[in-house]
Amino acid sequence: AQKITQTQPGMFVQEKEAVTLDCTYDTSDQSYGLFWYKQPSSGEMIFLIYQGSYDEQNATEGRYSLNFQKARKSANLVISASQLGDSAMYFCAMRGGTDKLIFGTGTRLQVFP
Amino acid sequence: DAGVIQSPRHEVTEMGQEVTLRCKPISGHNSLFWYRQTMMRGLELLIYFNNNVPIDDSGMPEDRFSAKMPNASFSTLKIQPSEPRDSAVYFCASSSAIRLARADTQYFGPGTRLTVL
Numbered sequence: 744a745q746k747i748t749q750t751q752p753g754m755f756v757q758e759k760e761a762v763t764l765d766c767t768y769d770t771s772d773q774s775y776g777l778f779w780y781k782q783p784s785s786g787e788m789i790f791l792i793y794q795g796s797y798d799e800q801n802a803t804e805g806r807y808s809l810n811f812q813k814a815r816k817s818a819n820l821v822i823s824a825s826q827l828g829d830s831a832m833y834f835c836a837m838r839g840g841t842d843k844l845i846f847g848t849g850t851r852l853q854v855f856p
Numbered sequence: 857d858a859g860v861i862q863s864p865r866h867e868v869t870e871m872g873q874e875v876t877l878r879c880k881p882i883s884g885h886n887s888l889f890w891y892r893q894t895m896m897r898g899l900e901l902l903i904y905f906n907n908n909v910p911i912d913d914s915g916m917p918e919d920r921f922s923a924k925m926p927n928a929s930f931s932t933l934k935i936q937p938s939e940p941r942d943s944a945v946y947f948c949a950s951s952s953a954i955r956l957a958r959a960d961t962q963y964f965g966p967g968t969r970l971t972v973l
Contacts, residue, residue: 776960788947788964834899842887842911844949844962846899 745770747835749847756825756854763810764820764850766835772796775839777818779809782849783831791833794818825854858882860965862948868971874936877968880929881950889962890923890933891947899947905931938972945969 746769756762768777779791794802794809802809810819822829835847861880869875881888889904903913905925913923920939925931935942949962 778961780964786945786969787966788949790961790963793961838960842889842904842906843901844889848898 745772745837745839745845747837747845747847749835749850751850752848753851753853756822756852758827758854758856759824761821761823762825762852764822764833764835764852766818766820766847768816768818768835768837770816770837770839772839775837777809777811778836778838778844779807779818779820780834780836781829781831782834783828788834792820822852827854827856830854860948860950860963862946862965862968864968865966866969866971868973869938870973871939872937873972874934875938875942875970875972877933877946877948877970879931879933879948879965881931881948882963883929885950885952885963886928887951887962888925888931889949889951890931891949891964893945893947893967894943902933935970938970940972943970943972 748767775796777794781789781791792802792804792807792809794811801811806823808821830853832849832851834849836844838844863878887906890902891899893899902915903923904911908925923933945967947964947967949964951960951962
């Protein structure tokens with residue numbers, strides 16, 4: 744069975760600092776995709792970044808990067824130079840041998856001035 | 857480009873009433889997903905379609921829930937009769953279903969916040 748674990752229910756970071764949000768996954772699939780989504784207080788789910796299991800390089804999208812460690816089954820999101828607008832819930836998700844996207848429980852990030 | 861469109865954005869109804877939620881996926885996407893989000897259960901996949909055909913409805917909670925996709929640009933999720941425990945945010949998402957590529961990213965609509973009194 745596939746599973747996503749996010750062990751940090753909440754994180755605080757000061758503006759302009761970097762922050763790492765943890766995500767570990769469990770799957771028996773050889774091919775899979777990992778995703779991070781942001782959900783601000785307004786409620787929409789915003790796609791941030793994607794990492795394929797066979798991608799050799801860590802994915803980057805602007806200030807977002809994904810620290811992919813396949814052997815450890817971890818896919819941590821790194822946000823550099825945090826901004827107040829980064830305050831939100833962040834969800835890690837995985838899609839494996841089926842079309843289903845399995846989500847973690849989320850981490851609430853609060854950025855303070 | 858328009859994203860996934862959902863309507864209504866908010867719905868308040870009384871127990872026993874029929875509720876219909878609507879979704880227009882991103883043009884060109886051939887997979888459509890309905891999710892429900894609650895504090896207790898997080899994000900749950902209810903049903904998904906591929907090329908307008910329901911593929912997996914194992915997440916549909918019970919017979920009161922039904923979903924249709926009559927064409928590539930429209931889907932509905934219906935609850936009849938509605939109950940207070942159905943109160944949640946319902947999201948529709950679409951993807952181009954190119955397996956295990958960035959293109960298979962699911963893009964979400966803004967959600968419908970349903971309150972059943």
